[in-house]
Amino acid sequence: MDIANKEVLESSKVKPFGMQDKVGYMLGDFGNSLLFNFIGSYLLVFYTDAFGISAAAVGTLMAVSRVWDAINDPMMGVIVDKRKRTKDGKFRPYLKYMGIPLGIFTILTFLVIPNMPENMKLPYAYITYIGFGMAYTSINIPYGSLASVLTNDPVERTSLSTFRNLAVAFSQIILMVLTPKLVFDASGAVSVKGFVIVSVLYAIIANIAYRCCYSMTTERVIVEVKEDAPKVSLGETLKTLCKNRALIGLILSSLGTLTAMFIPNALNAYLFKDYFGTPGLLSIAGLVGMIGTFIVLPFTTKLVAKFGKKNVATYSSIICIISYTILVFFPSKNPWIYIGLNLISGIGVAFYNMLIWALVGDVMDYQEYLSGQREDGTVYAAYSLSRKLVQAIVGSIGGFALAAIGYQSGAATQAPEVAENIRTIITVVPLIGFVFGAVCLKFVYNLSNKTLNEVNEELERRRAQ
Template sequence: MDAKKFDLGINNAGGENVKPFGNSDRYGYMLGDLGNSLLFNLIGSYLLVFYTDVLGIGAAAVGTLMVVARIWDAINDPMMGVLVDKSKPNKNGKFRPYLLCAGIPVGLMAILCFTAIPGMSESFKLPYAYITYIGFGMAYTAINIPYGSLASVMTSDPVERTSLSTFRSVGAILANLILMTVAPMLVFAADGSASAQGFLKAAVIFAVISNICYFFAFKMTTERIQHNVNDESKEKISLGKSVSMLFKNRALIGIMVASFGLLIAMFLPQSLNPYLYKDYFGNANLVGTASLITMIPSFLVIPFGGKLVAKYGKKEVTAAGFVIATIGYGLLFFLPITNPYIFIAINCLAGIGTGLINLLVWALVGDAIDYQEYITGKREEGIVYAAYSLVRKLSQAVVGGISGFALGIIGYQSGVTQQTAEVANGVKNVITAVPFFGVIIGLLAMIFIYNLTKSRLEEVNDELNSRRSN
């Protein structure tokens, strides 16, 4: 097999000893997702407001733009995955160089997305939005797919991969905290109106911070497993064949379905929480407080992720997380809760489950990459990660559609100070039912589709290590 693992004391292709896996890798990988999430979440949380309130683009036109962008993602992401797989490693590795060469373009495109060019004609605003938003998506894909694939070559140890997944989740949590606390102060004027200068300032600041994170992620991480997939004597990788082979990877299909259910369960409340607290609980001021409190479980489970995986296995702990989340969301759905603080408390219970899952999801993706090599004999980190990344983007698009259609179906009236009791109850039902059924889908996928139990994963890793030593 044309692969070789480099452990402590074994020389790499350049004749240099490879340092052992350690905290430098963990913190470096965390910084990578901190950089990614700052820009991605800024775009996801505030670009719609910028388009409608600053550029003056209609909401329907923006919705069409989002759909077109997701269609292009379905084409662009697999293409980028194959391009990454075909790239040849240099002295810095195969994936780490993308952290430097793609970091500046993704930052620049984010800035352009939030730039209101003085004197821009009305007829050019929508085309400008298409160019910059799709351009940002392509630049983000160019850094996110290599970054996500990087973990699979930093280590093959299950516990070490779990720690990478944990630290990546911490990076995302830190990005969300920064976004929730800093962004509103920048993008809104004193009177609460959207500020064009504020949006631009936020984009510039976040782009600079992100590139600093990318630089240190590059410097602090190490690729320890090299795969010579570009040997000219080997069979060429084609996009069509690579995509078709993904359907044989039960581990990948399982984590894709499970993540789809999980992300719907997590993103839909974020989208509808303002309506829930404003119209159902009658206290719009609780939205920010509820968001911060429900993040606490994500921090509380961090010390336990690695220990639980070492004892029980990643699939087993992830399935347990789905069980906890199902109980929490089930209570929210079935109980006639009218007290917002009880609602928040039960949400925290569900958050323990989703927090466990989020700690492990990236390690599961790394195992799916290994399993792809196990069943096909080819190392294709990029195309596997691209497939998983596409599902995450599609889940966000689905949430946007569900949120809009649901509000219309239950009779929500824009601009009305007080909604009817039927509408308020409808919001509560939607915001609890969708997450409940979403985590059920995730639980079923982990039990019946995802096939890498602790013992099975050990067999796969032993076989891969045997191939790589020959």
């Protein structure tokens, strides 16, 4: 398949890439992160303590819903790739129309219907949670693919990745500071009304962010496919994806590293409530974890220029590994020690997050190098699925582990051994995850600076034909 990249219109008719695009693109992921991380951080505690579902049932729900994602995500990626460009662009229309369904499913997921029969709670949870996942996919995959058509310039694309990670940091600050104040009452118990308020509020904010992203960004680059180009089946596309070693390495690395990052988000509420006995510090702990993003921001570009994206992302995990090794082997009942070590670990996490989307862009180029096709939506769908798998793994680990250690849903206090086991889970699992993620990125992901230069030179040669 012959592919050529070109500017959509003459420069005199198209607004040059600039700050408006960066801010607009940032707002798109602000909406995504606000909803996705709210689900990831608070759905488990909502189901167990507010909705009345057992931790084991929640673990099964998380696992089963990912089976459908394994079908839905690649299918959505192919739909996005094959959909013809409209007057609003190829990817931007999804931001315009799919935010409302996503907001509705967010609210329904955290809604406790009065007098609902017990035997209807679990089916309701399945329908709303899977519905949320499908709606999220329909907006997240086009959003992730949008960066490839905002600009061709690699430096400008890197700036989009930076702004995207700032969006995640800002959304996390809101989640960590505001959410606990609304979903927990003065005694530390969960508030059903609070979950409804937060879900409605975040759904509205996310939809405003999506509309701003749609309005502020401009698709400048199109991918033209010749009419006589041979059609490629989904099976052939998936076969090529399986040969993309860089994609496999990045997915495996993300499974480890993101699990290590998300486990504290999912279980911190239990840790501070049942182990430390200080649920009021949950907001501070979350806020401190975000500081790392702003610490590494001035240094990321310089380090990447000297050592390369792959090496910086890989070796930043050492900071996290050291922090969690201390937490595992030198436990303390002092919550401030935990918060301090998480601040240090957050610096390593921030480096990884700053670079992950730039690595995804490199994987997209490598896929074109392997297949001769530009399949941004499909590649992004494959990586997006891996992130959803992480969310499912975290939910399953959290749910099954809580059940295994004897956590009593809805109980005002937990047994001391249960609280101690929560601390073990929230420290040991991240340590293993960071080690696994670093090893996979180092030895499986194969796009060094030298390889990337060779890939880009070959792509430029093909496109010039």
